[in-house]
Structures are given as C-alpha cells and as structure tokens.
Amino acid sequence: MTILRNFVLLVINRCVGLRAWILAVVLLVLSGCGKPEVEVVDIEVEQQRSLAEHTQEFRKEVIKVTDGVWVAVGYGLANSIMLEGDDGLVIVDTMETLEEAEEVKQAFRKISEKPIKAIIYTHNHADHVFGSSAFSEGNAIDVYAHDTTSFYIDRVVNVIRPIVSVRGARMFGSHLEGAALENAGIGPHLGIGPDSRLDVLRPTKTFRQSLDVTVAGIHMVLEHAPGETNDQIFVWLPEKRVLLPGDNIYKTFPNLYTIRGTLHRDVLAWAKSIDKMRQLKPEFLVPSHTRPLQGEVFIGDTLRDYRDGIQFVHDQTVYWMNRGLTPDEIVVKVKLPDDLVRSPFLQEFYGQVDWSVRSIFTGYLGWFDGNSTTLNPLPPLEKAQRIADLAGGSDMLLKKAKTAVLQKQWQWALELTDHLMVLGDKITAVKSLRKESLVSLGEMQSNPNARHYYLTQALELDNDFRAGIPVNPEKHMVHSLPLAGIFQSMAVNLNIEKAGSLRRVVNFNFPDVKQQYSLTLRNGVVEVQNYLQNNADITVTMQSSLWKEIVSEIRNPLAAFASGDIDIEGNKMDLIAFLALVKAPDRE
Helix, strand or coil: CCCCCCHHHEECCCCCCCCECCCCCCCCCCCCCCCCEECCCCCCHHHHHHHHHHHHHHCCEEEEEECCEEEEECCCCCCEEEEECCCCEEEECCCCCHHHHHHHHHHHHCCCCCCEEEEECCCCCHHHHCEHHHHHCCCCCEEEEECCHHHHHHHHHHHCHHHHHHHHHHHCCCCCCHHHCCCCCCCCCCCCCCCCEEECCCCCEEECCEEEEEECCEEEEEEECCCCCCCCEEEEECCCCEEECCCCCCCCCCCCCCCCCCCCCCHHHHHHHHHHHHHHCCCEECCCCCCCEECHHHHHHHHHHHHHHHHHHHHHHHHHHCCCCCHHHHHHHCCCCHHHHCCHHHCCCCCCHHHHHHHHHHHHHCCCCCCHHHCCCCCHHHHHHHHHHHHCCHHHHHHHHHHHHHCCCHHHHHHHHHHHHHHCCCHHHHHHHHHHHHHHHHHCCCCHHHHHHHHHHHHCCCCCCCCCCECEECHHHHHCCCHHHHHHHHHHCCCHHHHCCCCEEEEEEECCCCEEEEEEEECCEEEEECCCCCCCCEEEECCHHHHHHHHCCCCCHHHHHHCCCCEEECCHHHHHHHHHHCCCCCCC
C-alpha cells in the first residue's frame, strides 16, 4: 500500500454560501463548501478492486422485476420502485431530490403513462422521501407510511440538525471526487448538492402494525418491520410473491450503527423483522438499495444469512459484555464466522461489525464501559498537557508524531495529533501530520463510510472549509414543518454563554392556524408552551408560513420585520437579540 506523498493534491477550489441540507432530515440549514477537487493517489489494489466491483451494484437502469414491478437503480443513493396496476401506478420510495425524482419519473413514463395513484414511504430517511412531490404531478394523492414516519422526518431538525448534517456530509463523501468517491456503500452517491431542490409530501394514510390495501387494482400488505429505522415497513404483493423490504436488507453488512449518528437501532427487532419476511417465501426481493433478487431458495438463504449475521454480532457482544469486557476489548473478539464472512450480502461496504458492537454495548449499558478510569476522565487540555510532559514536552510529542508518520503508524500518529491539536502549538506542522494520517487511513478502507469520513476530515483541517451541502428547499417543504418542532429546536439552541442570567418571556401568535406559543427564558433554559403567557415582555403576531420562512432562512428576517407583515408588541431590538440567543449554530 502506498500513501499520499503530497497533500497539496487535496485542493479546495471553492467555498459556497450558507444553508446546507443533508440526508435524514427535513430542513438541514448549515454552512459549507462546495466540492473541492480531491485526488487520492494509489489506493491499495485490493481495496480498489473490491470497491470497484461493488460499484457495479449501482449500474444506472430501470429493471423489470416481474410483470407490473420495476425498480430504478443508480439514479441516486436509494432506489425507487414502480408498481403498475389496472388503472394507475404506485411509487414506493421517491429519491432524495426533486431532480432525481423527475429523472426517475421520466424513465418510468417510458414504461407506463397511467396516473400515479399513491406513494408509499418504506421509512423516513431523506433519500426515500425528499423527491416525493415530483411524483404527485400536482395532484392530491395518498401517501402511505407508518404512523410515526412524520415524527421521524421532523425529529432531526428539532434537536440535532447541525451535527447530523456535518457528519452526514462526511460519511457520504459529499465533498469528494474521483478515486476518493468510488461509491457510497448503498448507492452510487448522495445526490443532494448545491443546486438540489427538496420537498416532501406528508403521509395521508398511516397505520400502526399492518395494513391490507388495494390501490389501482394492486393488492398490497404493508407491515411494520422495525430495523434500520423504527418506522420501517415492508410491502408484500401476495399474488406476485414480490417483497419490498425497504432498508432492512441490501447487499452489504447492515448499518446496525451509522457513523453519521442516529437513534439506537434495536438489532434483535431487525432480525425478527427479517424472520417475518422469510415466512412469506418471496420469489422476488426488491430492496430500496442495491439490485433485486429472484428465486425463492436463493432469497430464503440470503435472508437467513443476513439475520444470522445480525444476531451473531448481537449475541457475541452480549456474551463478552457479561464476562466483563469493555467495548475496546469486545471488538477484538467479535468476528463473523467463515460461512457468514463469505456471504456477498455481509461485506462491510456500509455497516461494520466493530461499529455495531460498540452500539449494542451502549444500547444495553450506556456510555460507561465499566472501567473506573473512564468515570471522570481528565479534561482534554489537561490530558494533552500531561501526555506532552510524559513525552518530554510538546516538541518531543511532535517529534513522536513525526516518527509515527514516518513508520506509517497512522492510527497512533492520529491519536498523538489529537493531543497536539488541543495544545495548539506548532499547529501548521501538526495539521500536516494529521492530514497525512487521515488520508492514509482513508486509503486503507474498503468501507466507503469510513473512507469518506477520514478524507473529509482531512479536508476540514483547511481553515476555509467545513463540511456541508447548500441546497434549495421548496417553500412547500418549509411550510409543512410543524410549529411545535421549530420552537423546540430553539430551546436546544440556547446560547447560555451569551444569555447569562437574562430572563425573558416572548409570545408568538399565529392567527392563520389558530396556534399560540410562548418561550420563557429563565435559569438557563427555554420553556416552550403552546399558549400565551400573561406577563410576556414581547408578543409577536404573524402568519405561520412567514415565520417558517424566517427560521429556515429563505426569508431575510430584517426585511420581514420591516415589511409590516409582523406585529410586535414590545421592543423590536429586544426581540432580535432574543432570537439571536436561540438560533442554530453559525454556519461560517
């Protein structure tokens, strides 16, 4: 294996604006840079070969699965599936952008001109829902989903939007090109970019456990099947023996944990959901990522091995947990057995066994690994200073890092530069060592998620670059956001360092939807209530759509305040100052 000798090949050639949206979220507003040109030299031959072979899963085409069932593969991160009935069509999953959805729809239109009667979401992730309005063609059509899907669509924007946005951009390699971005593990690439438009139709037909329904003459059973997400469903066409499993199986080891960050995934529930699918004995399997499968025996064997891989990792993690091992020790122990390692559906192109082990441990026992040393660890700066002292000073610590790089001890070099970055000494030299370590570790990965994360964090060491993907949200999408979620997001974004001991009560009145909210700042928290407070310092009255445009940054707030469309009782400058305290992190 060779390393990147000259990091100048990582060139940032443009930085574009603010407001980025990424992946599993509705309205991911953050700053970022455009695609810098990145060339990774001499990828290890075996990794290059395996990644290139996996890329063939995403050859761009519309595949006929059986009569009345087609799947569009390679148009974006996810697949979109068309079901043709007697007098109409049903679309299952709708891509991640309107541009991709429109391209897929035109490809489907070459097959059938029948009207689209309904859309089905297998789950809430962005690559399955954000192109939906392109398929509605301006008509009011039913959208089927689990009854928690809308909640999960909104969840990230309410609480953890900024960090998941950045981590998602790193994981999917949104700023990488060429050899650095062979594929995205479950698709050719994440299609969200600076010029992308996103929209989402809200579910109109929901269910809790199971729904037997006929649309356009197509008999379907929709079944709740938690796995990659809590709201995951599968679609079963009993007469055709076609199963659409959503994201509960694809041709790679499953993302039992995703490094972009997510809710804990119940892996045993995932295995049980696959068992439900096995009992159906499908003749055709059409995942929402990677290519369709045919043959009852082949599909049965594949589903069996997939669920066995999931259960193996779970059971063996628990086995070693119960014997007192920490996560760092368990990941060395838990390796798939040979029969499962050979399965083409359990290659680590998306999830990884070791990441899964850590997530399962945390899901059962929480963050504490059982070692008293980790109960109250030293703060990063104090630890870095003590490590430097141990090495003989920061100069000697830097020398050790240089030696590690020369000896190609990339992980050790990276850990040493962690401490040097905290100390802030000789930062230019430290960044250079850190970049080389990150790029070299990235080259070693056959898992695109890990590869992209290393390489993108290498780019982020340049001061004028931060991960993020500016796109253009449709107003329809912004207007569909629930007011309650918007106000809850303000509470978790309170800047306590600037707020100090300030006390403030602000009312918001939205007569068009007959909703009212109050924000009470006290004791370093913002209490959100869905009623007006009598003792408010400020009361704001406006249309709900205008407020949503302001907080999503598609309407300039100062211009909106000056427009006369907002009635403010109280000091306008106090209102502006208060809103600055509860805004999302600056995207610079």
